[in-house]
Amino acid sequence: MTMDIARARAETPGVDHVAHFNNAGSSLMPGCVLDAQVDHLTLEASIGGYEAADREAERIDNVYTSIARLIGAHRDEIAVVENATVGWDMAFYALPFAEGDRILTAEAEYAANFVAYLQVAKRTGVRVEIIPSAPTGETSPEALENMIDERVKLISVTHVPTNGGLVNPVEEIGRIARRNGITYIIDACQSVGQMPMDMERIQCDVLSATGRKYLRGPRGVGFVYVRKALLKTLEPPFIDLRSSTWVAPERYELSPDGRRFENWENNYAAKLGLGAAVDYALSWDLAEIEARVTRLAETLRRELAAISGATVWDTGQKKCGIVTFTVEGTDPREAKNRLGGQNINVSVSNPSSTLLDATARRLPPVIRASVHYFNSEEELDRLLAAVSTLAG
Template identity: 45%
Template structure:
């Protein structure tokens, strides 16, 4: 497998030349092809109006389902477009029939954005939400999962990659166990879509465009396997998801598009499709290898600095790198690095309370280097963190 052409992807990403951008897990830098698509369509809307501009691009919009299907390893009619990963996840959850006594299992890597609606829904319908323990490496313990399964378990909310570190959960193994119990698997691929191939096994997959996929904000995808669709009960359906066939009769789409809404940002969706094509052209295996190399280089450099602790879990790791600096709040580290044109962010306990409470962490610095970050920039970031640590320590007498 050949390596990604670093010079080419950096040429497509002009902003990465002047700064060390390590926040693709937050909202990445889009390539020029995505920017040109979005801006170009907005200009066309200004020229001829939104309806006509959209009609001119209908073939490209329709082809987008096949591109996303290639990315996710599913069928085009199993794909729906949304305005965010949150919208995808909430629409899927709302369609899963849950009632009194039902059980929902999660991982200890669960996002706050998922836990809040899960706990709210469970309280309303009389269900329970339970976290499956992690194994010794911090990943979902599949044996523990099997021990918790019974006929009352209706759903596993499975986070592929958490928001606060480089852990990669065992999707295929967990899904196989859950399916033996007759339950559904809702896979949150928010932090893996665009940096890793998506494993087979989940019934429902949700993801965003703005992170590793390098698409616009306000874009998301939802994949629903045909085998699971009959078990779902979508409630909030408009004239995109259904048809008003007579005065008192409606018919819903019999595929994933039942979850779509009629109104959407056409420019943003075209930009998302361009981002998907860009990722497919590079190849997900090549992207995963390049991102993994940069993350490993960053982890090794940080681990060698006295007073810095890398906080990533898992025996298999990806492009998120979390760390703490002894005696320095994560916000101060972030701000000090930003002053040196190095972009990182902070992950807090409120975003992933199961995991960080278990580990006694209030916050971590999160760095997420994409394939357009050069090895020299990784070393520059390590040197900057080392300088912060040196400045923190008092001079020896």
């Protein structure tokens, strides 16, 4: 079955205004996601914030069930938090490390994760080591296999880096982590919503994601999955009266489920918007979303490469919807502004967001055009025509 793109576009109000190729930044929300938030804000304004949450308690609770369905997990393994980074941090900083332990990570690791490794290294004396990439660009499972010993306490990789179309082989890495009993974290911020995800297949222990990117949800909300067996052993880096209960003057009890990584006050409109976005993604076929996104991105890379002065920078045996390129003689920020002037949205990816990969590949700041399934072939043509006028 092919996707009904006319329907997808009719359900996306933003396509009337912009050709949006910043889905890796923050995608265009479908109308139902906008409605879920506006309806809740309207209810809060009409009857009071706490009262609105009480009235919508069941729908709010269902958000966990929806996320669990999306990633093939149990609802008790999910925490809904402010963004992907907070979710990732809550799990990572809860892990016990000792001097001499090794953390193995990917070359194209995201800056927010890497600085956290460095901070923990400073505090505890763990060693942070990079798993070499294969010649095609992705993290090499063979190289990882050769690094394993009893001091490796964590394997932590970004599934799809922020700065290119690369897709890391998370299942192969998962098999190695599981076989050796090593905790495994995936930053899936750029992959959830653009491809099917299944926690049993991938075999990770922790996975973080955000609302606003390929899931097409609101800003300021994200989630983290923590496998039940690990969750029960983790003491979060900070707690409050949602993550725990003060049961006696000198004792507290942590929530037995994902709530132990949450805090009490949160944006219920955004949470409902996230639930609506997940349900909307599930109303499509994630494998078809991936196939269309991959096809559009491949076309874009091929056509960009044919433009005189344009260079495409993406690596990876398997690639996704993020396309990065430069145009000779044109500053990427200036290019972004000029395209924006024609209602074409792209973004700029700076080397500091993936410093090791950018240094190894001598990457300059690059233009990032990230496609989603609702982008049309006509929009692709508009982008390509506009890019061909940028050179020189």
